[in-house]
Amino acid sequence: MKSRNLQWLAVGLLLVATSALAASRFTRTISAHQLRHQLETFVQQAFAGTGIQYQLEFISPLTDWTVEQNVDSIAVSVAKSGTLRGNVVFHFQAYANGRLIRRRTLSARIRTFQPVVVLTADVPRGNPIPPGVLTEVQKETTFLNGEPISTKPSQPLFARRNLPAGKILTAQDVRQSLLIRRGENATLIFRRGVIEIKLIAKALRDAGYGETIWFILPDTRKRLQATVTGDHTAVIQSLTGEIIP
Numbered sequence: 100m101k102s103r104n105l106q107w108l109a110v111g112l113l114l115v116a117t118s119a120l121a122a123s124r125f126t127r128t129i130s131a132h133q134l135r136h137q138l139e140t141f142v143q144q145a146f147a148g149t150g151i152q153y154q155l156e157f158i159s160p161l162t163d164w165t166v167e168q169n170v171d172s173i174a175v176s177v178a179k180s181g182t183l184r185g186n187v188v189f190h191f192q193a194y195a196n197g198r199l200i201r202r203r204t205l206s207a208r209i210r211t212f213q214p215v216v217v218l219t220a221d222v223p224r225g226n227p228i229p230p231g232v233l234t235e236v237q238k239e240t241t242f243l244n245g246e247p248i249s250t251k252p253s254q255p256l257f258a259r260r261n262l263p264a265g266k267i268l269t270a271q272d273v274r275q276s277l278l279i280r281r282g283e284n285a286t287l288i289f290r291r292g293v294i295e296i297k298l299i300a301k302a303l304r305d306a307g308y309g310e311t312i313w314f315i316l317p318d319t320r321k322r323l324q325a326t327v328t329g330d331h332t333a334v335i336q337s338l339t340g341e342i343i344p
Contacts, residue, residue: 125167125168126165126166126167126168127165127166127167127168127170128163128164128165128166129163129164129165129166129173130163131161131162131163131164134161134164134173134191134205135161137173137175137191138155138175138189138191138205138207139155141175141189142155142183142209145183146183149182149213150213150214150249151182151211151212151213152211152212152213153183153184153209153210153211153212154209154210155207155208155209156207156208156209156210157205157206157207157208158186158206158207158208159205159206159207161205164191164203166193166200166201167193167195167200167201169195169196170193170194170195170200170201171194171195171196172193172194173191173192173193173194174191174192174194175189175190175191175192176189176190176192177189177190178190181246182211182246183209183211184209184210184211184240184241184242184243185208185209185241185242186206186207186208187206187207187208187209188204188205188206189204189205189206189207190202190203190204191203191204191205208241209241210239210241211239211240211241212237212238212239212240213237213238213240213247213249214235214236214237214249214250215235215236215237215238215240215247215248215249215267215268216233216234216235216247216248216249216250216251216252216267216268217233217234217235217236217238217265217266217267217268218232218233218262218263218264218265218266218268219232219233219234219264219265220232220264221261221262221263221264222258222261222262223258223261224258224259224260224261224262224305225257225258225277225280225281225305226257226258227255227256227257227258227277228255228256228257228258228262228273230251232264233251233268235249235250235251238267240267243267243269244269244271245269245270245271245272246269246270246271247267247268247269248268248269248270248273252275254275254276255275255276256273256274256275257273257274257275257276257277257305257307258272258273259271259272259273259274259305260272274306274307274308274310275307275308276307276308277305277306277307278306278307278308278327278329278330278331278332279302279305279306279327279330279331279333280302280305281302281303281304281305282301282302283301283302283331284299284300284301284302284331285299285300285301285302285314285325285327285331285332285333286298286299286331286332286333287299287300287314287323287325287333287334287335288332288333288334288335289334289335289338290334296338298316298323298335299316299317300314300315300316300317300323300325301314301315301317302314303315303322306327306333307327308327308328308329309326309327309328310326310327311324311325311326311327312324312325312327312333314333319342320342321340321341321342322340322341322342323335323338323340324336324337324340
């Protein structure tokens with residue numbers, strides 16, 4: 100009986116040893132140091148030539164990664180577009196013969212510091228922004244909503260919304276030219292092939308070049324969307340609109 104128990108124990112130890120040997124033969128470990136270096140290189144390349152200073156802070160712990168032995172490359176990517184800043188989720192992807200076989204995510208925070216243009220006085224919506232109320236400073240832009248304007252513009256700017264003093268200007272806050280104001284009439288043009296229809300309608304808000312806004316036809320009270328293409332001129336994509344009671 101004792102001899103049989105010893106036999107089963109030997110078999111069990113052999114199976115454990117075989118499993119461990121198989122695991123070590125078909126897997127390999129990529130160290131946290133290697134992953135960190137690859138991620139830091141990725142971020143460094145993303146900011147190269149931008150003039151933006153940054154600090155990389157890890158939110159989730161970075162540990163060793165065990166992958167299949169036949170993995171031949173590891174890549175780093177992010178889902179978000181634009182400047183990397185704020186809380187960012189990085190994706191590590193393991194490839195074998197060009198095929199994605201493993202994926203791992205890592206959360207990090209990227210703090211950004213860069214030259215920006217700041218207002219020194221309030222500017223109401225629709226008003227031109229005087230050059231004298233613009234100043235260039237170095238600011239943290241980690242959680243800024245929108246892409247900041249980094250240098251004083253050479254062309255006149257108009258405020259899209261009420262802008263308070265101390266605000267960092269972004270591309271979403273301003274327009275380069277104001278081609279029509281709310282309540283003014285504009286010529287709306289609709290083209291289909293050789294057919295061209297022109298309508299006179301009233302703008303329902305201020306707009307600059309390339310902005311799509313609502314207009315209202317004075318006789319029918321129908322609202323149409325059109326894209327501003329010139330001084331008091333806009334192009335209609337569709338004659339389908341809304342009727343205002």
